[in-house]
Amino acid sequence: MHNTAEFGSTCALTESLLRHQGVRTGFFSSPHILSTNERIRIDGQLLAKDKFTEQFWKVYNRLWDRREHDHDMPAYFKFLTILGFHVFVAENVDVVVLEVGIGGEHDCTNIVRNVRTVGITSLGLEHTELLGRTLPEIAWQKAGIIKSGSHVFTHVTQPVCLDVIRQRTQEQSATLYEVPPTEDYFRSDAYAPIWQTFSHLIRLNGSLAIQLASDWLTQSGRQRHTPNEVRMDPQLLGGLISAHWPGRCQLIEWHGMRLHLDGAHTLESMAVCTDWFAKSVRDSVHPKILIFNRTGESGFEPLLQLLNRTCAFDMVCFVPNLATSTPNAPSQVMVRFSPEMQLQRARTIATAWSDLCATEQQKDVGQVFNTLTDAFTAIWQRFPPATDSDAQLEVLVTGSIHLLGAAISALDLIDDSTSRTKI
Template sequence: MTKLQKPECESNGRPKAGDAQREKSLRDLVFYPQGKNCEQENDQDNAAYMAAIEVLTTLQPNKDSIRNSIDFKTNSIGLTKKYLFRSGLTLEDVEKLSIIHVSGTKGKGSTCALVESILRQYGARTGFFSSPHLQSTNERIRINGDPLVKPKFTHFFWQVYNRLKNSSENHDDMPPFFMFLTIMGFHVFIAERVDVVVVEVGLGGEKDCTNIVRNVKTIGITSLALEHTELLGTTLPEVAWQKAGIIKPYAHVYTHVTQAECLKIIYDRAAKQQAKVTEVLSTEAYFKYNHYSDFLDSCNDYIRLNGALAIQLAYDWLRQTKGHLHRDYAVNEAQMSAEVLRGLTQTHWPGRCQLVSFKNLRLHLDGAHTVESIRVCGDWFRKCTRQSQNPKILVFNRTGNSDTTAMLLVLQQLCDFDMICFVPNLANRNPMDPNQTALNCSTEEQLERTQLIARKWLEMCEATNQPNRGRMYSTVLDAFIDVRTRYPTHIELDVLITGSIHLLGAVITALDDFNIEVQPTAAAAATATDTTTATTATTTPTAATAAIKAAVSNGPN
């Protein structure tokens, strides 16, 4: 029998701690693995922050902004400059910041995180702007590696929002969600007097609203693949042209792009700006320096993939900066300083190749959302579970309209999963957390998308004569209730959660906000020991979808 217990909550919706020391939440473990408590703000701070987020979500959501870019060819650069000025900053104010700008398809966020961590080891005060957030919107704006504290987020939000609202010409004359946060981020970084700002491109590069700054001297372009084809183009050269749009005059451009047709575009666009392109070495080459090879085995996979690019971006900034932070490192030599080694190994980038143990679940969290990154995620999961005899569970979703066949094929070949859960990015059936409402599709669209993925999996299983162990669920919580019904809480599980960064946030919320207690009945015990019986008694995706829609329309049980 499964019991769902909703604990008494604080005003911020988090479970209330008792008189004894509060058990670490999954959010604590994901964001602060070294033991820092993420709930430092008081109830008043949290309530004020949530009020600001509620208003933020009234701005044009990402999905509408993206559609306008497609349908009406919106000039996002021009709009960003207009709203920046109305917010109280000039472009010249922003250009006093020292910025490292990074675009790409895969690994741009982790590359930025590595660069930021390295530069902190040299004593730099850092700002970091990234997207999307895992669970809370303030993760997008970081100071010295930590999400902007909620009181400061609230302060800057209202400062920028009120200025823009008071100068608007009509009700709709406000920047969309991402553009607003970009402008707000610049206000924060200027006020915080940071030495350097590491900026991750939101979408593409050429027309991304982070691309307003004209004097960026250090540019990174990570690996490229097809994505957002309706905006960026249907061929790799078209994607490369968009990504290389962040190259500025006389900039130093570093990349580990390997496709010849993409490199040609990057070199051509750099030549027009009189910028210099450097193709970085492998990360392994740096770890061979000074006998650091032993450290490589303990490094996360995103360090192996993006470490070399991050090192060269950090070295380039140190070469070009003045004052006590200046260093004269050679260009593209496999040299690794002690600061770089510490920066790489101490980088914490939540939700990317991250293993967290929580309530007898080994949660393998990775926001991989392309075929190439799913392969990397799969290799990492295989390595992590090589010696494990635990049942293996897959929780998967992929937002957007891209075909998931290739991604699902990688996962099908990766592991003979005991249970596969296809879910939308919805934690539970309660009203969505406003931090999660800026997604690119509605609840109905998410359920339809999840149904398509489950149906594709069924077709693949039938085509390869494999048992279909996949089921569709209306929420993440429903999936974990079913998981713990089949495998009671005394059984340790390896759970791979991948396909979407937003999915990881929904998992954190679902597992933190509810306590799932499963009584190991005879039926459940039989299910736990006989996975063949359990996995063959699955509902087809179409039938599951019908049941789910009925449950959603009827509300919570």
């Protein structure tokens, strides 16, 4: 399945729906938030670290022994993909929900040939340095996961993207289905009241996930379902509401803060994120704080414009994806971008924010920090924790999944440091 930005949740929803039908599932996703083993799940659970370690060395040593020259080893993501396949075979799963890394056509996950069911979520301008500068170019790359004779489901709406997907579907003698809106499943008297309780992610991606799960179950002979059939039952509902996908519209209360965590990094996903945050803080009178970073070469200006319109932030922090100045966990190290490169990027974003504030004749409350620990320390210095338990800071952390991981790591370190100080 190809996923864009917040639509990684489609994979999580699909996996949950399949698991609730009694199917043993494997789930491969990227990137991770805190720990590398998050990328490989069995029956909805993270692969245990001891199993991850066991399989890691088994695969690594086998590849090492079969090298044809000194540099004949797969790169990071390719190795993890191979590792995932080995784990799924060892765990004897019935089905794998395989999330594409970047693009599709040339992504290493695309090595799998026997694919019956394919999903393509909404498309946006991301990884443009690799996938192309226009939506049709990106759509062509993403549609590269379509396999011969497969059933392809999508909720892509842009006409230029749909044209490309239709063309590539025909080239593979596959069948394309544009899924109905999720709300159509909840129009009956029995299920209509539930609709308002759903998260943004279920509303956006529920229909696509239902069609993907149902199609695989049908093609594997486990149930009968007509593509794009709209139905709802307690088992499907249970699969939807039980799905858990951290880092997307996730709210955590922590030490006087309501942390809104969302790894949105495209215009489409940021629109969802800002709408969710605006509704969450609509009735709040407490300070509102933004922590933002955006990696990669794609433009960040449209994201800043959306965030600027969301609310009047009392403090804005631009910060690299670094918990501290000395990375405390190997899985949090960004090999492609040095700390200096990341800090320069944060300064560039802060300058763009200042220009936007000047254009809008707003006060510029943006600041650049070297690390997330520095940012949180500055937040507490400006807004000391209140004695009133109801008084909470409204904090939005967004722009990058890697930023979320660094933020959580920083808070864990602050927590540990505070505990040691009390002792």
